[in-house]
Amino acid sequence: MLDTRELFEKHTLRCTRQRVELYETLAACKCHPTAEQLHRMVAERSPGTSLATVYNTLEAFTDAGLCRKINSSGGARYDADVSDHLHVVTTDGRLMDVPPEVGDEILRAIPRAALDRVQERLGIKVAHVEVLLRTS
Amino acid sequence: MLDTRELFEKHTLRCTRQRVELYETLAACKCHPTAEQLHRMVAERSPGTSLATVYNTLEAFTDAGLCRKINSSGGARYDADVSDHLHVVTTDGRLMDVPPEVGDEILRAIPRAALDRVQERLGIKVAHVEVLLRTS
DNA sequence: TTTCCTGCAAAAGCTTTGCAAGTAC
DNA sequence: GTACTTGCAAAGCTTTTGCAGGAAA
Numbered sequence: 001m002l003d004t005r006e007l008f009e010k011h012t013l014r015c016t017r018q019r020v021e022l023y024e025t026l027a028a029c030k031c032h033p034t035a036e037q038l039h040r041m042v043a044e045r046s047p048g049t050s051l052a053t054v055y056n057t058l059e060a061f062t063d064a065g066l067c068r069k070i071n072s073s074g075g076a077r078y079d080a081d082v083s084d085h086l087h088v089v090t091t092d093g094r095l096m097d098v099p100p101e102v103g104d105e106i107l108r109a110i111p112r113a114a115l116d117r118v119q120e121r122l123g124i125k126v127a128h129v130e131v132l133l134r135t136s
Numbered sequence: 137m138l139d140t141r142e143l144f145e146k147h148t149l150r151c152t153r154q155r156v157e158l159y160e161t162l163a164a165c166k167c168h169p170t171a172e173q174l175h176r177m178v179a180e181r182s183p184g185t186s187l188a189t190v191y192n193t194l195e196a197f198t199d200a201g202l203c204r205k206i207n208s209s210g211g212a213r214y215d216a217d218v219s220d221h222l223h224v225v226t227t228d229g230r231l232m233d234v235p236p237e238v239g240d241e242i243l244r245a246i247p248r249a250a251l252d253r254v255q256e257r258l259g260i261k262v263a264h265v266e267v268l269l270r271t272s
Numbered sequence: 273t274t275t276c277c278t279g280c281a282a283a284a285g286c287t288t289t290g291c292a293a294g295t296a297c
Numbered sequence: 298g299t300a301c302t303t304g305c306a307a308a309g310c311t312t313t314t315g316c317a318g319g320a321a322a
Contacts, residue, residue, distance in 0.1 A: 014275095014276065014277070014320085014321055014322075015321075015322095016276095016277065016278080016320075016321075017320095018277085018278070019277090034311090035311080035312080036311080048278095048279080049278085049279090050278065050279045050280070051279095051312090052278080052279065052280075052281090052312090052313080052314085053277075053278055053279070055311090055312060055313075056277080056278085056313090057277090057278095059313095060277095069209075071207040071208050071209055072207050073205075073207055073212070074310090074311090075310080075311060075312090076209070076311085076312090088254070088258060088260060088262070090260060096258070098254055098258075099254070099257055099258075102250050102253045102254050102257065103254075105247060105250045106246055106247065106250045106251075109245045109246055109247055109250070110242055110245055110246075111241065111242065111245055114238050114241045114242045114245070115242075115269070117238045118224070118234055118235070118238050118239075118269065121235050121238065122224060122232070122234075122235075124224060124226060124271045125271055125272060126224070126269045126270070126271060127270055127271055127272030128269070128270040128272070129267065129268075129269055129270075130267070130268040130269075130270060131265065131266070131267055131268075132265075132266040132267075132268070133251070133254065133262045133264070133265055133266075134262070134263055134264040134265075134266060135260045135261055135262060135263055136261060136263030136264070150295085150296055150297075150300095150301065150302070151296075151297095152295075152296075152301095152302065152303080153295095154302085154303075155302090170286090171286080171287080172286080184303095184304080185303090185304090186303070186304045186305070187287090187304095188287090188288080188289085188303080188304065188305075188306090189302080189303055189304070191286090191287060191288070192288085192302080192303085193302090195287095195288095196302095209312095210285090210286090211285080211286060211287090212286085212287090
């Protein structure tokens with residue numbers, strides 16, 4: 001298990017107090033927080049961390065592949081779990097993970113051959129499949 | 137094939153010039169436009185339609201199930217095609233449909249039983265499965 | 273010592289809202 | 298006639314940016 005500093009080194013991200021705090025807060029959180037929520041959470045332990053830094057840092061993390069940005073109405077949400085997994089959005093705006101045992105079954109069912117055909121037909125390279133279940 | 141007025145009646149939406157124009161513009165468009173883009177397109181034929189009305193109307197359409205809202209960075213996009221189909225987002229921000237022949241194969245592969253298990257485990261009712269392919 | 277990061281405040285999007293006038297039913 | 302819709306402008310969000318000082322490598 002890499003510690004946070006090593007993780008940053010591996011991705012050539014400078015290791016600052018704010019980044020460590022932010023990453024560990026996000027990683028410890030199962031709730032897919034918004035930037036605003038993360039800012040509040042981090043502010044408790046690390047007063048003075050600015051919201052601009054939270055946004056900049058989350059972008060750096062996302063670009064580096066250390067977290068995932070999930071677009072949703074009312075502000076993007078972030079997830080430090082970058083493994084393939086599914087999300088559920090409820091009508092009242094909650095966002096949660098699909099339990100991995102069930103999610104994996106769905107992901108494994110997606111035929112590789114079909115994805116290959118999409119790539120060929122559209123002339124693109126599919127890097128990631130995102131699945132969102134919506135409640136009514 | 138229902139005409140636009142009948143479609144609105146079926147969904148108890150009042151039939152106004154702006155709504156008809158907007159719906160037909162969106163339906164004729166394969167490009168998943170933003171509210172801003174739709175506003176520009178509509179403004180050519182129907183000068184004076186306000187951006188606020190575009191937003192309000194798109195929300196009414198979405199609530200009624202006449203179109204779908206796709207959250208993405210840089211503003212939501214709208215799609216009058218409400219049938220089950222997949223989207224691709226490229227890194228440069230383009231959003232397009234996966235060709236239906238291939239998309240259907242992927243959707244059909246999703247095991248009903250797994251979705252049932254998600255519902256049971258999370259105590260929710262899954263109304264819609266949204267699949268987004270991302271390029272790297 | 274160089275380069276990048278941070279905080280602050282201001283600006284820049286995107287989206288919603290209040291209200292008066294207008295329109296569908 | 299009643300209830301809903303529209304346009305306008307203003308306000309409310311979320312997110313980005315410029316810049317000066319500070320910290321990492």
